[in-house]
Amino acid sequence: xxxxxxxxxxxHHLWRLDGRIYYPWLSDxxxxxxxxxxxxxxxxxxxxxxxxxxxxxxxxxLGSVHCEAEADRTQACDETAWVASLSxxxxxxxxxxxxxxxxxxxCAAWLERQMSSALFRGVRVKPVTAxxxxxxxxxxxxxxxxxDANWCAGLTLLEERNLSWDLRVPAWHLxxxxxxxxxxPNLRVVLNHCGLPWDRSQAGLGSxxxxxxxxxENPNVCVKLSExxxxxxDWNAEQNLRLLCQVIEIFGPQRCLFASNMPVSGLQISxxxxxxxxxxxxxxxxxxxxxDILWRNACHWYRLDEKRLFxxxx
Numbered sequence: 241x242x243x244x245x246x247x248x249x250x251x252h253h254l255w256r257l258d259g260r261i262y263y264p265w266l267s268d269x270x271x272x273x274x275x276x277x278x279x280x281x282x283x284x285x286x287x288x289x290x291x292x293x294x295x296x297x298x299x300x301x302l303g304s305v306h307c308e309a310e311a312d313r314t315q316a317c318d319e320t321a322w323v324a325s326l327s328x329x330x331x332x333x334x335x336x337x338x339x340x341x342x343x344x345x346x347c348a349a350w351l352e353r354q355m356s357s358a359l360f361r362g363v364r365v366k367p368v369t370a371x372x373x374x375x376x377x378x379x380x381x382x383x384x385x386x387x388d389a390n391w392c393a394g395l396t397l398l399e400e401r402n403l404s405w406d407l408r409v410p411a412w413h414l415x416x417x418x419x420x421x422x423x424x425p426n427l428r429v430v431l432n433h434c435g436l437p438w439d440r441s442q443a444g445l446g447s448x449x450x451x452x453x454x455x456x457e458n459p460n461v462c463v464k465l466s467e468x469x470x471x472x473x474d475w476n477a478e479q480n481l482r483l484l485c486q487v488i489e490i491f492g493p494q495r496c497l498f499a500s501n502m503p504v505s506g507l508q509i510s511x512x513x514x515x516x517x518x519x520x521x522x523x524x525x526x527x528x529x530x531x532d533i534l535w536r537n538a539c540h541w542y543r544l545d546e547k548r549l550f551x552x553x554x
Contacts, residue, residue, distance in 0.1 A: 247299045247515075248535040248549070249291070250542065251432065251464050251499030253309040254326065254333070256285050261319050262312040275438075275471040282503045288332040294502060294511035302535060302549040303334035305499075305542050307406060307432075308364050316340065317353050324357040334549070335361045335542045337406050337430075342394030343384060351397055361542050362404030364432070365394060373412035373439060373447065386416040395420065399427040404542070407461075408432040411439065414451035421458055428460050430541060433467035433501065434487050440470060440479065449486060456491050462541050463491050465518055465533065466499035475508045477517060484521035493522075493529030497537045 255263055265271050266283050288304075295301045311319045316339040323336045336359040340350045354360045368384040370376045381387045386409075398405050407417055407429050414435055421429060435455070437448040455461055465487060468480040488496050498518055500511055509517075522530050539546045 243298070244300045245298060246302050246531065246535045247295065247498065248302055248538040248544070249304040249500050249502075250430075250497040250538040251307050251466050252291060252304055252333075252502045253504065254287055254291070254306055254323065255309050255311075256287065257283070258285075261315055261322055263310060264312060265310055273471075276469050276504065276507045277472075279504070279507060281507060286503045288326065288330040291332065291502060294500075294506075296512040296515060299515070301332075303538075303544060304332050305335045305337060305361075305538065306333040306359075307337045308339040311339075313339065313341065317350060320354045320357050320360055324359050327359055333359065334544055335359050337361060337404075338363050339365060340394065340397075343388065343391040347394050348397050351401060351403065355401065355403075360403075362398060362406065362428070362430075364406035364408060366408050367391065367413070369409050369413050373444070376412050380416075386413060386420050392420055395424055395427060399424045402428075404428040404430055406430045406432055408436070410436045411444070411448035411451055414448075414455050418451075418455045418458060421455075421461070426460070428541065429458070429462070430497070431455065431461060431463040433464060434483060435463065437468070437483060438470050440473070440476075445483075449490070452487070452490050456495075461491075462495040462497060462537065463487055464497050464499040465521070467501040467505050469505060469508045477513075481517055481520055481524075484517065485525045488521060488525040488533075493526035493532055494537060496526075496533050497541060498534045 257266060292301060306323050320336055320338045327333055338354050338360060340363045341347050342365045367386045368379050368382055370379045379385050384391050395405060409417060435452050437445060465484055468483060500514060502511060522533055
């Protein structure tokens, strides 16, 4: 057992689809432009038992971070309560990233309500974004965008409460996010999915790297090594390995967290295949930081009690 590698999955989703929590996109409103295409395979219950069943031999899942799963927006607090009850029964997840109605008068109250859960660490609230870099100017300044002061006031509410923001925007909005964060120097931010480098042209990847470097200048931003699927394109393991290595180089191994984005990412790649790709990126770019990337960094950034996660003999 001593050679079993500890693991914390810092980004996954859970749902039951029994009607208690309503997920429109999973239940009855099929999203025609879902970024990974046909997602019929994940329109079924996914719970801690299913997550544990994906962990490859040689690894031990010490804990996990649940990220809000696009539940009906009136049920954000209900989802937080359900995740807490699930954790109490099954031991996973050990932290939860919820949702709150930025740009509304009720945002503070919803945050306070969710803070009653010991698992609640912050929120993932997505700003309005453009479908491509060429369309970026069309949304800049619109309601709900990163230039909307009323919407961005929600970030100040997080900062005041020591809550984190899971940032999920396509690469062409990363510099916009960096600018917003300049005014919130104490806000802890967790960038999702390697900054979503969806434009894989030479120019697109160059812009992604440049904007990632701008965002990485903020020491309060870390990044999840997760989800490199591209809308409308097949999985490219060789290219995605290069991107993972670049992310580790840009942010440094102490600000990179392993994450699976299961079950969504399972539409293109298995858990074991993704973990093997992460391991290869670590071998190339941060061979002395394996434990940091695979579990310790998640403890720091999501404020997990390392002693409670540690299992003697592992």
